[in-house]
Amino acid sequence: MTVPAESPDTPPAPAVALASARGRWILLTTVLGSTMAMLDGTVVNVALPRIGEDLDADLAVLQWTVNAYLLTLAGLILVGGSLSDRFGRRRIFTLGVVWFAVGSLLCGIAPNAGVLIAARALQGIGGALLAPGSLALIQASIRADDRGRAIGLWSGFGGVGAAVGPFLGGWLVDGPGWRWVFLLNVPLAAVCVPVALRHVPESRDAQAHGRFDVAGAALGASALGLVTYALIEARSGSPAVMAAAVLGVLLGAAFVYVERRRADPMVPPDIFASRLFTAVNLVTLCVYAAIGGFFFLVVLQLQVVSGYSALAAGAAMLPTTLLMLLLSARSGELGERIGPRIPLTVGPLLCAAGTLLMLRVGPAASYVTDVLPAMVVLGMGLVALVAPLTSTVLASVDPGRAGLASGINNAAARVAGLLAVAALPLLSGMGPESYRSATQFDAAFGRAMLWCTGAFLAGAAVAWATVRSPVSKACHPQCRTYCAVSAPPLEPRERGDGTAAG
Numbered sequence: 001m002t003v004p005a006e007s008p009d010t011p012p013a014p015a016v017a018l019a020s021a022r023g024r025w026i027l028l029t030t031v032l033g034s035t036m037a038m039l040d041g042t043v044v045n046v047a048l049p050r051i052g053e054d055l056d057a058d059l060a061v062l063q064w065t066v067n068a069y070l071l072t073l074a075g076l077i078l079v080g081g082s083l084s085d086r087f088g089r090r091r092i093f094t095l096g097v098v099w100f101a102v103g104s105l106l107c108g109i110a111p112n113a114g115v116l117i118a119a120r121a122l123q124g125i126g127g128a129l130l131a132p133g134s135l136a137l138i139q140a141s142i143r144a145d146d147r148g149r150a151i152g153l154w155s156g157f158g159g160v161g162a163a164v165g166p167f168l169g170g171w172l173v174d175g176p177g178w179r180w181v182f183l184l185n186v187p188l189a190a191v192c193v194p195v196a197l198r199h200v201p202e203s204r205d206a207q208a209h210g211r212f213d214v215a216g217a218a219l220g221a222s223a224l225g226l227v228t229y230a231l232i233e234a235r236s237g238s239p240a241v242m243a244a245a246v247l248g249v250l251l252g253a254a255f256v257y258v259e260r261r262r263a264d265p266m267v268p269p270d271i272f273a274s275r276l277f278t279a280v281n282l283v284t285l286c287v288y289a290a291i292g293g294f295f296f297l298v299v300l301q302l303q304v305v306s307g308y309s310a311l312a313a314g315a316a317m318l319p320t321t322l323l324m325l326l327l328s329a330r331s332g333e334l335g336e337r338i339g340p341r342i343p344l345t346v347g348p349l350l351c352a353a354g355t356l357l358m359l360r361v362g363p364a365a366s367y368v369t370d371v372l373p374a375m376v377v378l379g380m381g382l383v384a385l386v387a388p389l390t391s392t393v394l395a396s397v398d399p400g401r402a403g404l405a406s407g408i409n410n411a412a413a414r415v416a417g418l419l420a421v422a423a424l425p426l427l428s429g430m431g432p433e434s435y436r437s438a439t440q441f442d443a444a445f446g447r448a449m450l451w452c453t454g455a456f457l458a459g460a461a462v463a464w465a466t467v468r469s470p471v472s473k474a475c476h477p478q479c480r481t482y483c484a485v486s487a488p489p490l491e492p493r494e495r496g497d498g499t500a501a502g
Contacts, residue, residue, distance in 0.1 A: 015143035018150050025199035026141050027150060030134040031157040032192040033097050036185050037127040040069070040104070042165030045299045046314045047178040049435065054178065055113045058432040059425060063232050066296060066421050068117045071228055072124030073131070074414035075221030078266050081132035081407020082212070089136045090202045094193050096129025101189035107182035132407040139394050139406075140203035148391055152332025155387040157325070164321050166299055170314025213266035215258050220266075223251035224415065231422035235432070267408065277396040277405065279466035280340070280389060284412040286459030287348050287385065290452040292417025293424045294355060294378075297448050301358075304435055305442045306365040316371050320379035327383045335388030344392070344463035347385025352456035354378030358449050362442055381456075392467075420455075424448045 016023045048062045055061070084092045103123035110116035135154070142150045172180040226248030233241045259265040272278045302313035335343050357374035365371060390409075397405040425434075428448035434440045 016141060018142055018146035022199060022201075023142060023146070023150075025195060026137060027153060029093075029192060029196045029200050030137050030154055032188060032195070033093060033130045034134040034154065035157065036097065036100055036188050036192070037073075037131050039165045039168070040100075040123065040127075040182075040185060042295055042317075043169035043172075043181050043184075044069075044165075045296055046166045046169035046303075046310050047173045047181045048300060049303050050173050050178045050310065051116070052435065055116070057113050059430060059435055060232055060432060061113050061117075062435065063421055063425065064117050065113075065120060067228055067232070067418055068120040069124040069127070070292075070414050070418040070421065071225055072121045072221070073127045074124075074411055074418050075224045076125055076128035076217065077131060077411045077414060078220070078404075078407045079212075079217050080128040080130070081136070081404045081410070082266055083129070084133045084136050084407070085401065085404055088202050089133050089140060090196055090200050093130050093133030093137060093200075094196050096126050096131070096133060097189050097192050097196070098126070100126030100130060101186050102126070104182045104185035104189075108179045110179075131410050135390065135394065135406040137200060137203070139399055141201055147394075148332050148336040149329055151391050151394070152329035152387040155324075155328045155332065155390055164317075166295075166314035166317045167311075167321070168314065170309065170311035173310040213259075213262060213264060216255060216262065216266040219251050219255035219258060223248050223255055224418065226251065228418060228422045231419070231426060234426050268404070271397060271401065271404065271408070274396045276340075276467065277393065279462065280344070280392050280396065281409055281412045282466065283344055283348070283459045283463045284389065284393075284409055285416045286455050286462060287351065287416075288413040289416035289420040290348075290351065290355065290455035290459070291382075293420035293448060293452050293455075294358075296421050297424065297445055298358060298361075300435055301361060301441065301445045302365075302371070305363055305438045305445065306361060307363070312367075316367060316375060319372060319375040320382065323376070323379035323383050324386070328387050331383050332387035332391055335391055339468070340388050340392040341463065341467045343384050343388035344467055345460050347381045347383075347388075348456045348460035348463065350381030350384060351378050352381075352453045352460070354381060355449050355453045355456060359446055363438065420452075424451060427451055 016026070018024070018027065044066060048065065051057065051065060052059075052062050057065075080092065080096065100123055103119055103126050106119035106122060107116055110119055135151070138150050138154060139147065168184070169181050172178070172184070226244045230241050230245035230248060233244075259267050260269055298316075299313045302308040302316060303310060308316070331343065354374045354377035357377060358371075360370045361374070362370075393405055393409040424430075425444070425448075428444040428451065430444040430448075431440065434444055
């Protein structure tokens with residue numbers, strides 16, 4: 001498949017300061033776009049009990065309502081990153097925003113569960129186009145010494161979108177109805193697209209070409225779809241489910257085989273030559289599996305077991321929102337100063353502690369003594385983790401591959417969440433009608449929180465064992481790249497012109 005691209009000889013727009021008017025417009029655009037995707041990833045969870053009641057759906061339908069979106073998002077987000085670098089980051093970003101808004105509109109008017117699930121899959125395609133582009137626009141358009149703060153602000157406001165989602169979703173579900181959870185994205189897109197077209201400069205990787213890895217995209221998405229289906233339907237134990245599981249694994253192996261042998265792969269194997277990039281993506285898999293499972297189940301626990309309204313269940317997440325809003329930018333700056341190892345270790349440990357505290361949340365749980373401590377501790381963990389993780393992923397590769405790196409890391413996060421939502425009900429013993437029974441759901445929820453805790457602890461262990469702090473003192477003062485993974489500091493060397501090099 002070949003897509004015409006603009007001339008690679010077009011000079012890139014100069015990087016701008018974050019404090020400038022254009023810098024603030026760029027940040028606003030990326031925050032609006034990514035907030036649509038992140039908000040939708042959490043706002044829907046609060047509406048699940050009401051969707052199930054309104055559409056007479058069992059737990060598997062609720063899982064698919066979440067996972068149809070995650071499936072296309074995870075399966076195609078690598079495509080979005082590659083297209084962003086090749087054909088213009090602003091162009092692909094705005095296309096994704098429009099596509100996402102159309103999918104949201106279809107979700108809002110869906111007459112039954114089948115149409116809703118299909119529309120959620122369409123939403124995921126739009127998310128796959130816009131999500132990697134938002135970070136790539138920051139990396140390509142904001143000057144180097146402002147990127148840490150810009151990414152911190154992006155992470156903070158994006159985290160606010162993800163955390164405000166349950167609160168906003170609860171208000172909508174209890175008020176005008178669950179369909180407005182999806183219709184909300186339409187006006188956001190109506191603001192985002194004109195701002196992007198007017199104020200955001202176009203950028204691309206001049207070395208990229210127009211060929212596209214159709215085989216890799218098809219194999220990756222098919223493998224994820226089959227494995228997800230097998231996990232959700234595993235209780236039936238039917239031959240079809242077993243066949244789907246085996247075929248999904250085989251297609252996953254075929255995806256790796258094809259990518260290693262193509263001249264122009266969707267996932268170039270050489271990007272993993274950066275040990276830091278590989279290590280941080282392993283951390284991402286662990287912690288985002290826990291995050292995805294946590295937020296999927298907690299809002300159900302609060303409504304089904306503790307008797308909270310949808311609004312009260314969503315409002316329970318507000319401490320996490322405030323912490324991300326107030327502290328994420330500083331967390332990004334701190335990560336640049338001290339390196340990624342400590343934040344990527346301490347953050348998951350705090351999240352694990354917050355998850356364990358959720359074991360106290362049962363029937364008639366008190367918000368102040370039971371829910372609030374867990375949310376505060378979890379929020380501090382996310383503050384410590386999210387911005388340094390994002391900055392480290394982008395700093396571990398060449399800036400020209402920012403869209404690809406962002407796409408791979410986003411794919412790792414979404415795949416982790418997808419598999420967690422599919423597998424946790426199975427691992428914790430939830431039946432198809434468990435969410436209709438407070439006693440059954442409460443028992444399974446406790447087991448699920450232990451699984452989430454284990455995933456957070458695994459992420460902390462991987463970070464401590466594999467991530468090393470960057471060489472800062474030994475490098476040239478202007479070098480802000482994470483130059484070392486586990487090697488000892490290097491002495492400054494001279495370039496041909498006599499200046500020091502990192």
